[in-house]
Amino acid sequence: MDSLFIMLLFVLILAIFLGFELINKVPSTLHTPLMSGANAISGITIVGAILSSGSDSVLLTTILGTGAVFFATINVVGGYLVTNRMLGMFKKK
Amino acid sequence: MNMFFQSELFVNLSYILASILFIFGLKMLSSPETAQRGNLISALGMLLAIIVTLMGNNIISYQWLSIALIAGAIVGASAASFVKMTTMPELVALFNGFGGIASLLVGSAEYLNVTSALNAIALTAVFLTVLIGGVTFSGSLLAFGKLSEIINGKPFLYFGQRVVLIIFIVLSFVLGTEIIVDSGLLGISRFYLLVSIIITALILGVLLTAPIGGADMPVIIALLNSYSGVAAAAAGFVINNNVLIVAGSLVGASGLILTNIMCKAMNRSLMNVLFGGFGAVSSSQGKESGEIQGEVKPINTSDAYLILEAANSVLFVPGYGMAVSQAQHSVRELGELLEENGCEVNYGIHPVAGRMPGHMNVLLAEANVSYDQLVEPDDVNPIMDTVDVCVVIGANDVVNPDARENEGSPIYGMPVIEVDRAKTVFILKRSMASGFAGIDNPLFLKENSRMLFGDAKESISTLVSEFKS
Numbered sequence: 189m190d191s192l193f194i195m196l197l198f199v200l201i202l203a204i205f206l207g208f209e210l211i212n213k214v215p216s217t218l219h220t221p222l223m224s225g226a227n228a229i230s231g232i233t234i235v236g237a238i239l240s241s242g243s244d245s246v247l248l249t250t251i252l253g254t255g256a257v258f259f260a261t262i263n264v265v266g267g268y269l270v271t272n273r274m275l276g277m278f279k280k281k
Numbered sequence: 282m283n284m285f286f287q288s289e290l291f292v293n294l295s296y297i298l299a300s301i302l303f304i305f306g307l308k309m310l311s312s313p314e315t316a317q318r319g320n321l322i323s324a325l326g327m328l329l330a331i332i333v334t335l336m337g338n339n340i341i342s343y344q345w346l347s348i349a350l351i352a353g354a355i356v357g358a359s360a361a362s363f364v365k366m367t368t369m370p371e372l373v374a375l376f377n378g379f380g381g382i383a384s385l386l387v388g389s390a391e392y393l394n395v396t397s398a399l400n401a402i403a404l405t406a407v408f409l410t411v412l413i414g415g416v417t418f419s420g421s422l423l424a425f426g427k428l429s430e431i432i433n434g435k436p437f438l439y440f441g442q443r444v445v446l447i448i449f450i451v452l453s454f455v456l457g458t459e460i461i462v463d464s465g466l467l468g469i470s471r472f473y474l475l476v477s478i479i480i481t482a483l484i485l486g487v488l489l490t491a492p493i494g495g496a497d498m499p500v501i502i503a504l505l506n507s508y509s510g511v512a513a514a515a516a517g518f519v520i521n522n523n524v525l526i527v528a529g530s531l532v533g534a535s536g537l538i539l540t541n542i543m544c545k546a547m548n549r550s551l552m553n554v555l556f557g558g559f560g561a562v563s564s565s566q567g568k569e570s571g572e573i574q575g576e577v578k579p580i581n582t583s584d585a586y587l588i589l590e591a592a593n594s595v596l597f598v599p600g601y602g603m604a605v606s607q608a609q610h611s612v613r614e615l616g617e618l619l620e621e622n623g624c625e626v627n628y629g630i631h632p633v634a635g636r637m638p639g640h641m642n643v644l645l646a647e648a649n650v651s652y653d654q655l656v657e658p659d660d661v662n663p664i665m666d667t668v669d670v671c672v673v674i675g676a677n678d679v680v681n682p683d684a685r686e687n688e689g690s691p692i693y694g695m696p697v698i699e700v701d702r703a704k705t706v707f708i709l710k711r712s713m714a715s716g717f718a719g720i721d722n723p724l725f726l727k728e729n730s731r732m733l734f735g736d737a738k739e740s741i742s743t744l745v746s747e748f749k750s
Contacts, residue, residue, distance in 0.1 A: 230512075256386035
């Protein structure tokens with residue numbers, strides 16, 4: 189269990205550094221789509237929500253999980269669509 | 282169903298692929314040319330992660346799951362399709378809050394699930410997921426309320442604000458310690474312990490967001506964005522899932538960078554933004570900084586037209602006021618007419634103009650302004666002396682020369698667009714009221730400043746028709 193934790197921690201630290209590198213290159217022109225796009229990515233918690241909602245567990249877990257799926261889906265679907273809509277407007281003459 | 286596609290190995294390999302797609306998607310956001318494709322790639326990664334999770338063999342019931350997925354997709358899609366670009370900050374705040382509550386619910390569901398035995402590490406992760414998810418949720422809803430003017434958008438300050446905040450932070454950590462060590466000293470059951478942490482987290486979110494208002498909103502929006510990522514990453518530690526950790530960290534880092542950029546653009550520390558209540562105190566400070574000499578020189582649209590007609594270089598500087606009067610389309614039309622007239626046209630955009638990072642860029646892009654004309658203060662300030670006319674539309678604090686000249690001003694040291702160095706400055710304003718930060722702007726009294734009073738959209742439209750006639 190501890191080795192699993194260390195592995196996850198390792199992933200966390202590397203991903204944070206990668207995030208800083210990637211985001212620093214985004215021009216300020218695109219900061220709003222960046223925020224809404226990143227927001228959509230944070231909806232990844234939907235994976236955990238699906239596992240809580242659909243797996244064999246107590247009723248309360250299923251209810252909470254289902255609620256989480258609902259909210260995370262709004263976050264994911266809405267986030268990506270609105271980002272797509274915004275980015276479609278950026279054109280060069 | 283085929284065994285391989287349900288195996289742990291396949292699921293995890295798919296999660297790795299999803300992470301790669303998120304990373305490439307964000308990388309492609311570094312240029313407006315590739316950004317839209319990048320977003321699609323990122324969405325593809327999300328779709329992959331969702332599908333393999335749904336196919337996994339621990340999912341036994343699809344009944345509620347499919348209802349929640351379909352309902353969420355309908356709500357999300359309609360919100361995304363109908364939102365106006367001016368109200369984008371509200372929508373992002375709202376979506377952000379939903380991400381926060383989803384993480385909170387996942388953490389709670391795992392904690393209350395008796396079939397899963399959680400060790401100390403997982404319990405710590407549960408605590409952090411619920412805490413940060415709760416702060417993100419209530420903080421984002423409050424930000425949504427402030428931005429959409431359902432509630433008063435001004436900073437809410439009260440005596441003993443920090444003490445109250447510290448009490449709740451300490452309380453949350455006492456409850457957090459109890460959830461991990463399970464000593465039974467507090468004498469409450471697991472269920473009520475969780476409920477207490479959720480309530481504390483929700484109160485903390487309100488306490489952190491309430492003192493922030495007005496022009497500081499971009500900072501709190503960026504910070505809450507970061508929190509939603511951190512909450513997702515913490516949820517990854519609860520269910521031991523790498524893709525949550527990778528995606529959550531990327532978002533956490535993104536929000537933090539934006540927060541930092543916003544703070545730098547206002548020349549303030551994050552602590553000062555979070556606890557300062559800038560907009561509330563500065564109005565009194567501004568008056569103490571002494572009387573400003575000079576007089577306001579109004580101009581009418583006919584005279585403004587003659588000056589613009591003779592100009593070789595024009596810089597538009599939009600602020601939130603442009604969004605309020607919906608003037609962006611008229612501005613673009615005027616810009617095009619000026620270009621046809623042989624004039625160089627650019628748009629100087631301050632990082633904190635508007636109510637969220639990059640808000641003005643989106644509005645101008647919507648109005649069909651070419652993105653290579655959208656320039657940052659660092660690019661435009663060095664060539665300001667060569668600009669014939671600066672047209673300031675609904676911006677105030679981001680063009681205030683006090684930031685360079687008046688050490689007593691609360692915005693002293695903030696990087697601004699130095700429009701007063703242009704040959705002529707037109708300031709489009711409804712009346713002589715002060716800006717969002719509530720401080721006086723000596724720009725209006727400068728020798729080369731001309732005030733064009735009235736609704737920004739009407740003034741610009743009149744100029745457009747003057748050009749056409």
